Amino acid sequence: MTHIFSLIPSELLAPVIGSIAMSIVGFVKGFKFIHEGEKGxxxxxxxxxxxxxxxxxxxEPGFVLLIPFVETLLRHHVRQNSFRFDDQRIxxxxxxxxTVGAMILFRVTDIYKALFEIDNLDSSIDDVGMxxxxxxxxxxxxxxxxxxxxxxxxxxxxxxxxTKDWGIEVFEFSLTDCAPTPETANILNAKVGVQMRVExxxxxxxxxxxxxxxxxxxxxxxxxxxxxxxxxGSDGRKTSKPLIPEHKDKPGxxxxxx
Numbered sequence: 001m002t003h004i005f006s007l008i009p010s011e012l013l014a015p016v017i018g019s020i021a022m023s024i025v026g027f028v029k030g031f032k033f034i035h036e037g038e039k040g041x042x043x044x045x046x047x048x049x050x051x052x053x054x055x056x057x058x059x060e061p062g063f064v065l066l067i068p069f070v071e072t073l074l075r076h077h078v079r080q081n082s083f084r085f086d087d088q089r090i091x092x093x094x095x096x097x098x099t100v101g102a103m104i105l106f107r108v109t110d111i112y113k114a115l116f117e118i119d120n121l122d123s124s125i126d127d128v129g130m131x132x133x134x135x136x137x138x139x140x141x142x143x144x145x146x147x148x149x150x151x152x153x154x155x156x157x158x159x160x161x162x163t164k165d166w167g168i169e170v171f172e173f174s175l176t177d178c179a180p181t182p183e184t185a186n187i188l189n190a191k192v193g194v195q196m197r198v199e200x201x202x203x204x205x206x207x208x209x210x211x212x213x214x215x216x217x218x219x220x221x222x223x224x225x226x227x228x229x230x231x232x233g234s235d236g237r238k239t240s241k242p243l244i245p246e247h248k249d250k251p252g253x254x255x256x257x258x
Contacts (some may be wrong), residue, residue, distance in 0.1 A: 026063045032064040032073045039111040040075030042066070048112070056112040074115050080107045080171070083122065085129050087177060094141045101177035104129050104159065106170045113167025121166065129173070132158040142188070145178055 034040045040059040042049045044067075049057040064073055087101040104125065108114045118124050136154045137145075145151070155173040163170065180188060 030201055032066055034059055034061045034064060036061050036071050037077055037079040038075050039078050040073050041112060041115060043072045044070060044072060057089055058111060060139065076108060076111055076114050076121065078108045078111060080105065083125055084132065084176065085126065088133065090134055090137045090183065092137065092142055093139055096187065097181045098145070098184065099177065099179050099181060100175060102129065102133055102135060103174055103176050104170065105172040106168045108167060110167030110170050113165065118166045128159055128162050146177065151175065
């Protein structure tokens with residue numbers, strides 16, 4: 001090898017060595033591998049190679065030989081894959097704010113569409129999924145968030161409509177987190193406290209009303225501050241009756257003593 005280089009003029013030695021190095025690099029770059037769980041498409045001068053029937057030529061897992069500087073290889077996984085979305089704060093219809101996270105499960109079914117019909121498949125799924133979350137969650141009240149199955153159904157429908165030409169199949173789109181923000185949690189706790197007090201008051205009033213109905217009408221009327229009219233019948237027996245004045249201009253409170 002040294003004897004060969006000695007025969008080359010010194011002014012041509014550097015270009016020759018550079019050419020040899022470029023050839024070796026190009027030869028090495030011509031060897032590619034498609035791993036198990038992936039499929040690929042070979043491009044020649046930027047155009048996908050096709051079969052005799054015009055369909056794209058799909059490269060299966062294994063060794064691939066490329067013509068250096070003429071052919072390139074594009075590949076993508078076709079395994080079932082999950083994608084998790086970052087938690088985002090969403091304001092519901094009733095003004096409450098929840099932090100929502102989600103996960104989508106999909107698989108590439110058409111490698112040509114996944115590579116050429118959409119630019120950057122994974123990034124596009126992220127964008128579409130985040131948009132679907134907001135479109136489905138925002139019109140709901142916080143009580144509607146308990147219907148998880150209905151929410152999952154709507155999410156999958158939204159995503160499938162938008163990804164039908166991307167060469168993928170969506171299996172699942174579910175919520176991984178759905179929790180109120182600290183401010184919303186305080187509001188909900190306050191509402192629960194008020195509701196419990198109202199229920200306790202209604203229960204107490206019901207008990208008092210039941211006890212009043214069990215008393216003699218005159219005694220019950222006296223307890224609530226209503227005048228009692230006493231009359232003596234022809235048989236000499238006294239009867240008592242609550243005397244409730246009528247207010248034509250301002251209706252009063254109706255008291256039912258049974």
